[in-house]
Amino acid sequence: MTAEMSVEPTLPEEMRPSRYIEKVSLITGEILDEEILPKQLLVQQHRDYHLLDIHARRMMSRVVRETGSPEEARKKMRQLRHKGRRAAEVIAKLIGQRDVAKVSKALFGLKEKEYFFRFKRPSVTTAEITQRPAELREEAREKLENLSGKGRPALRVLLTGGTGFVGKEIIWQATRDDDIAEMIVVIRPRKVVDRKTGEVVRVLSPAERGERLLDRLWLDTPETRAKFSFVAGDVEQPNLGIATEVLEELGPRITHVVHCAASVSFDDPYEKSFRANVTGTLNALRFSHAVQSMPGSSFVAHLGIETSYIHGRKVKGLAREAEVVFPRNFYNNFYEATKAMASFETERFMLEKGLRVVQLCPAIVIGETKAGNNRGDTKVVNAPVNLFGRAQEALASQDGSWIARSKGHMLAKMACVFPADPTAELNLVPVDRVAAGILAALKKPAAVGERIHLAGDHRLTSQQIAQIVQEELGVKVKLAEPTLHRTVTLPIVTKILKAAKQDKIAHALDKLGTIFAGYSEWGQPIHQVGNDVRVLGLPTPRPNTEHVFRLLCRHNRFVQDFGKVHDLDEISRREKAWWDFMLGLEEETGMPVGAIPADKFHTMMDDRLDTTTFTLLRRGEA
């Protein structure tokens, strides 16, 4: 064991990566009996260890940019490694050092990996792996048929994560879905904290949170609210923290569990991500298994909401729906790694315990297709867009003295540098497509046993994203070479900002740099799609990603004021006016609003929507 390993705090047995992953010797093929540390699963643990490694990464990035071919870059890297190894052999001979690997690591940063990681397989036979899902699909088909009788299926769904971004869209669509008779949303109490003092001013009960949720989804009649109820719970607790008497009452009538709750934070420590994502999933699976096993159970299936990024940094080949392999280029963060572990638990429950499960894996989820509404979400791609928008406001501001303005301009310029390779592709999917996939899966027995990517087939490159941001927000984002930015520029810039007492911006930039650098390097995974259409029957063409990203920019700029409008009631009010305006515009122009060029859109908006008061000036004319 190395000195580095011994300082890691010991994890409880059930949280150790070795529960899911094994380390295999590349030389002998044997499983190595060594502890696997969480940080060893991450990309950053395996790079930037030598100046030449940093240089090689920069060079590869340049080759990809110039040739547009990742394969060419990989070839160049192989040639370089080969030359380095030959040189190390010669030097080792000259200096009388027998350990050539030691010389090549010291001089050229060439690490010879002696092991690789792989996921442990479930303890079932190969025959069972194919038979079990087929049997479970047949059971689900019978269960669903029994439910529907002669009429429509009366689905009774228990949902976790209903207060989140995806969960809200599920509720919104469930309101309009007559096959869903009842939706029980598991909610935890929420502490309301004073933003200035950090003091807890009150605690909102699950029932209060549920009622507010429906208000904000514009469900203002008893009829539209009738199918929803709320139970207190916490996914990190056994039985999802649901009281025994409530469970006994609900259990026999639940037809589906949709487990959507998770911690979608890219900078959480391992233990926190594990508790929310793996322990939470295990509790949901155990809950569903108990419901499925109840006498007289109506249970059809458990739907696990995962992510297509469970494939991690897979730079070669398709990230396939049918199979998850440990990524040769590791994971970007513990969110991805723990979601992958959760996926293995879900598969294990299916194969070993016969739980009927569907695994749904969205890509990066953004606002919906018609208006870009996101109900207050500020996560993931929203964060850089909001930062660029605020930086642009600072650049355009005429407030304050000349010195204050110059300082503001300098800071804003720094905030507009983003570490991204122009060729890096992001897979974005609008939230309405994701929720439509989830609701479709409730009614498709064929989905049982499948892993389904809810992703796009048209990915946006960093270059295209920067271009759209410039057109929509007027911000000129400078794409910086990610390795150089991470290792040189960012540490210097954050130091300068801190010296200028701009700790908040320094922190935001640092956070963005570390969170996003991984997603904007060349060689991003390509997530296979197909089951969304073949199994779930979702429509084609898949959403136009360029259009929805434009809507994200417009929505975040006008509705959310780049994340400065925090009050969810106010966001709900603004989104209603925005929705009416955008749908009116689509009707009037006969084209998706995302297809209208930015300047034309702004002119049309000025005429139809007051973005100060958020009131409609006139409805679009058909």
Ligand SMILES: NC(=O)c1ccc[n+]([C@@H]2O[C@H](COP(=O)([O-])OP(=O)(O)OC[C@H]3O[C@@H](n4cnc5c(N)ncnc54)[C@H](OP(=O)(O)O)[C@@H]3O)[C@@H](O)[C@H]2O)c1
């Ligand atoms: N957003 C994306 O880009 C994206 C992409 C791919 C996959 N996904 C997956 O989609 C699902 C939903 O994501 P999202 O974007 O909607 O996340 P989100 O907006 O952060 O919402 C997370 C939800 O989980 C709930 N939750 C977290 N911990 C909980 C606990 N201990 N007990 C009860 N509820 C808890 C939250 O409740 P509170 O309101 O109480 O915090 C909230 O309702 C997740 O499984 C995520 O991995 C999301």
